[in-house]
Amino acid sequence: xxxxxxxxxxxxxxxxxxxxxxxxxxxxxxxxxxxxxxxxxxxxxxxxxxxxxxxxxxxxxxxxxxxxxxxxxxxxxxxxxxxxxxxxxxxxxxxxxxxxxxxxxxxxxxxxxxxxxxxxx
Numbered sequence: 001x002x003x004x005x006x007x008x009x010x011x012x013x014x015x016x017x018x019x020x021x022x023x024x025x026x027x028x029x030x031x032x033x034x035x036x037x038x039x040x041x042x043x044x045x046x047x048x049x050x051x052x053x054x055x056x057x058x059x060x061x062x063x064x065x066x067x068x069x070x071x072x073x074x075x076x077x078x079x080x081x082x083x084x085x086x087x088x089x090x091x092x093x094x095x096x097x098x099x100x101x102x103x104x105x106x107x108x109x110x111x112x113x114x115x116x117x118x119x120x121x
Contacts, residue, residue, distance in 0.1 A: 024121060027091055029098045031115030038113060042070065042089065051087075058089065066094055081106060091117060 026043040041052040049058040049070050058070035072087040089100040099114040 026120040027096075027098070027117040028120055029091070029115060029117040031098075031113040033113060042091070056087070058087075061088075067092055079106070 024044065026041060028039065028041050030037050030039045032038075042049045042058065043052055045057075047060070049060065049068075050056075051058055051070075051072065056072045056074075058072045060068065061071045062069040068091045070089040070091070074085050074087075076083045076085070084105040086103045087100070088102075089098060091098045096117040096119060097114070098117050099112070102111040104110070
């Protein structure tokens with residue numbers, strides 16, 4: 001009886017690991033800023049994407065079969081004056097084109113970047 005249960009647990013564990021690897025995805029995106037190429041990585045980690053460049057956890061604001069919209073909001077209460085920032089990224093899953101925008105409550109400018117991604121599974 002124990003051997004049968006152990007075999008079932010092993011099969012379940014192997015199936016779970018294989019399934020987990022199948023849904024793993026990382027978007028490696030690059031765009032031109034001035035005369036330089038800026039590269040970033042968005043890696044799916046369960047219910048969020050890790051922006052590995054900064055270690056930020058992006059929430060999935062919207063996702064369907066063609067697009068992913070990611071967002072990161074931060075409030076820096078120790079700055080003088082306090083600052084709220086918003087970082088949005090949209091990735092087209094079919095064309096692998098991306099665009100991102102960064103805005104701050106304490107700045108009258110925002111940053112915009114777009115380019116192409118490669119999908120790593």
